[in-house]
Amino acid sequence: MEVFRKARIAIERWVDDARHRPLVLRGDYAAIMQHPGLIGVLEQFAAYGPVLETGLRQHLAVMVENRRKHYSARPD
Numbered sequence: 001m002e003v004f005r006k007a008r009i010a011i012e013r014w015v016d017d018a019r020h021r022p023l024v025l026r027g028d029y030a031a032i033m034q035h036p037g038l039i040g041v042l043e044q045f046a047a048y049g050p051v052l053e054t055g056l057r058q059h060l061a062v063m064v065e066n067r068r069k070h071y072s073a074r075p076d
Contacts, residue, residue, distance in 0.1 A: 007045045007056050014041055015063045027068045029061065 014037060015024060023032055032038060038060075045052055 003045065003048055004052060004055060007041075007048075007052065008059055010041045010044065011038075011056060011060050012063060014038055015060070015067055021071060024064055024067050025071050027064065029064065032060070032064060 014020060017037075020035070020037075023035065042053065042056065045056065
C-alpha cells in the first residue's frame with residue numbers, strides 16, 4: 001500500500017506540473033503515455049507488477065480527466 005501511495009503521488013506531481021498542462025488539456029491519453037517523464041515515473045514502480053501498473057494507469061486517467069476539466073473551467 002505504501003508503494004502505491006508513493007506512486008500515486010509521483011503521478012499527481014507529473015500531472016500537476018505546469019509544463020505538462022498543454023498535454024493534459026488536450027486529453028490525448030496516448031500522447032501522455034508516451035511522454036518520457038511519465039514513462040520514467042511508471043518505470044520506477046514497474047518491478048511491483050502488473051496489478052500496481054494497472055492501478056496507476058487508472059489513477060492517471062482519472063487525474064488527467066479531472067485536471068483537464070479543471071483547467072478548461074478556469075483558464076489562466
